[in-house]
Amino acid sequence: MNNFDLNKYFFEHNLKPTPQRLTIAEYLLNTTSHPTAEEIYQAVANKLPMPISLATVYNSLEVLVKVGIIKEVFTEPNKVRYDKNITNHHHFVNTQTGEIIDVEPYELLSEQLVENYLLKNPKQKFKITNYHITFYGELVE
Amino acid sequence: MNNFDLNKYFFEHNLKPTPQRLTIAEYLLNTTSHPTAEEIYQAVANKLPMPISLATVYNSLEVLVKVGIIKEVFTEPNKVRYDKNITNHHHFVNTQTGEIIDVEPYELLSEQLVENYLLKNPKQKFKITNYHITFYGELVE
DNA sequence: ATATGATTTAGAATTATTCTAAATATAGAA
């Protein structure tokens, strides 16, 4: 999503395109990392002409999540990370560095996966609307 | 795991079987829920003859995780839950109630799953040592 | 009995986040 799309997206979702929100969204859309609110705060503070408060970062992230432009990721205790990748996907956590990498979904397997888990646990009668896989491991060359 | 096994497990892992640790471990082993440290604190405070401090609950949970008798679960922001089920398994989160239910692994699919994700994302050359699926949805009758 | 080291404790400190109420900015009407 480029800047034009961003403005359009804000408009379509009734979000006022304030410089704070735009800068935060832009920053997230241009990184492959999964930064915390604090990291985002540090990054956008340098880009904006005016000072920004941490509360605004939290407020902005909240509305951006609400309109579906970003997602929250929970892979470690007591820390929320934000992800520009709103497509259905999974995460790989490098246990040596803590780095989080997006993992593309494998659609063929997905239906099978949910089907089988439904069959395997029949007592509980789930209706599964979504699922997320966290892989743990190391990168090798 | 019963009380006898618990004492044996503590002994084998060089853990002093203090009443606090034993009561916490016993409480966890006898619940199917996934309580937080605070919930565990409330529960064991009633069972112990002496007062217990929240710090002890955290300390005990830390060593119990370390020796592998329990696991931490991260399914919601800024809250760690504890799980007696140390077998490889997954979780279903009831999005209406927040309840977390253990989901048995489906071994046949597991290897296939990891295999396929390795193949699907070849650039990154993962060595996956572990993975965890969080399912979201509702219970139906 | 006594020393040593491990464990527990209360409370302070820390970290991430949310809340509050005042100040400011924005968009639409006049």
Place this chain on the structure above:
DNA sequence: TTCTATATTTAGAATAATTCTAAATCATAT
């Protein structure tokens, strides 16, 4: 434009979960 109503931002206080600290207690081996 200017005015007005509403939304947004802000600093700092409040809260929640967790970790830290240093003293007190406990268990075990001498």
